[in-house]
Amino acid sequence: MDFDLTPEQQSIRKLAKDFADKEIAPGARERDRGETFPKDVLRKMAPLGLLGGPVPEKYGGIGLDYVSHALVTEEVGRADSSVNGSVSKLALVFAQGDPAKEAKGITAFVLERDRQSYGSQALHGKLGLRSSDSSELILDDVRVPDANRLGEIGDGFKVAMTALDSGRYSVAAGAVGVAQACIDASVQYATTRKTFGKPIAGHQLVQELIADMVVETEAARLLVWRAGDLKDKGRPNTRETSIAKLYASEAAQRAADNAIQIHGGYGFSDEFPVERYWRDARVNRLYEGTTQIQKLIIGRFATGIDAIA
Numbered sequence: 059m060d061f062d063l064t065p066e067q068q069s070i071r072k073l074a075k076d077f078a079d080k081e082i083a084p085g086a087r088e089r090d091r092g093e094t095f096p097k098d099v100l101r102k103m104a105p106l107g108l109l110g111g112p113v114p115e116k117y118g119g120i121g122l123d124y125v126s127h128a129l130v131t132e133e134v135g136r137a138d139s140s141v142n143g144s145v146s147k148l149a150l151v152f153a154q155g156d157p158a159k160e161a162k163g164i165t166a167f168v169l170e171r172d173r174q175s176y177g178s179q180a181l182h183g184k185l186g187l188r189s190s191d192s193s194e195l196i197l198d199d200v201r202v203p204d205a206n207r208l209g210e211i212g213d214g215f216k217v218a219m220t221a222l223d224s225g226r227y228s229v230a231a232g233a234v235g236v237a238q239a240c241i242d243a244s245v246q247y248a249t250t251r252k253t254f255g256k257p258i259a260g261h262q263l264v265q266e267l268i269a270d271m272v273v274e275t276e277a278a279r280l281l282v283w284r285a286g287d288l289k290d291k292g293r294p295n296t297r298e299t300s301i302a303k304l305y306a307s308e309a310a311q312r313a314a315d316n317a318i319q320i321h322g323g324y325g326f327s328d329e330f331p332v333e334r335y336w337r338d339a340r341v342n343r344l345y346e347g348t349t350q351i352q353k354l355i356i357g358r359f360a361t362g363i364d365a366i367a
């Protein structure tokens with residue numbers, strides 16, 4: 059087993075880290091306060107090869123390997139999770155054409171904003187990811203030509219599951235980034251703030267909070283890399299991706315909670331970033347399949363019994 063990153067992976071990680079520190083992190087608090095999506099940041103990421111991830115070049119991506127994709131997503135998530143969601147001119151939707159066939163009656167379609175007149179309603183007042191432009195899609199009498207069908211008729215559920223294997227992986231990598239940001243902020247604060255004549259990092263109970271964060275973040279990162287390694291080898295990875303997504307999203311939430319605790323009263327104010335990390339981490343336990351759904355997938359692999367439906 060080789061845990062060393064290749065020179066190419068180290069180099070894209072450094073590129074993403076430098077970009078995240080210089081271009082993404084500085085405006086994160088103001089964007090969160092104003093619920094503004096950083097389109098300018100996204101525009102700068104594209105020419106550097108920090109967008110498009112593992113999508114092959116012939117489809118407009120940059121064909122990154124999955125471990126590199128996780129490294130980039132982690133660095134972006136460390137600076138501001140909201141940047142990991144992005145604006146789109148395409149929508150992947152699923153239509154149930156034959157309810158009697160249940161999952162086998164579902165077909166997938168790609169909607170193009172320029173060609174199909176579907177609406178969208180921006181969501182405001184979110185707990186976290188406030189600067190990400192999440193929208194509700196409104197499909198009212200939208201006609202979609204057969205040319206926009208993705209996969210065979212009735213294969214929509216399979217398409218959705220494949221998309222989830224990919225989406226869950228990105229969520230997991232972004233969550234590792236949030237957890238790492240919590241460690242960085244906590245170490246910085248705990249080595250500076252003094253009580254009872256010494257930095258709070260010198261109090262054993264504070265150090266325990268930090269040690270717990272370090273262990274869980276490293277474990278989450280390794281789970282993400284294992285899932286990425288399987289993807290890069292073209293091997294089945296639904297189970298491993300679910301484990302990574304479940305663990306990383308829960309670990310990020312615990313890390314953010316510890317980080318607030320370490321910051322004391324300041325942790326409750328947006329003068330420091332850790333309350334935003336806590337709010338942003340929350341959604342990772344919901345989307346791309348809730349924590350409960352991940353547990354049911356992992357449990358199904360362990361027992362052979364499907365307890366979801």
Ligand SMILES: Cc1cc2nc3c(=O)[nH]c(=O)nc-3n(C[C@H](O)[C@H](O)[C@H](O)COP(=O)(O)OP(=O)(O)OC[C@H]3O[C@@H](n4cnc5c(N)ncnc54)[C@H](O)[C@@H]3O)c2cc1C
Nearest residue numbers: 184187192341344345346347348349350351354365366367
């Ligand atoms: C900011 C944001 C962005 C999003 N972006 C997208 C997007 O781009 N595309 C998209 O398709 N969706 C998106 N979603 C939707 C998201 O994926 C769903 O909200 C999430 O999967 C949960 O589904 P639900 O809201 O219908 O909850 P429900 O399915 O109603 O679940 C409610 C509760 O019941 C539990 N539950 C449900 N079924 C079971 C079961 N069988 N066994 C045990 N427990 C169960 C769940 O775990 C949860 O705790 C987004 C959501 C948010 C908040």
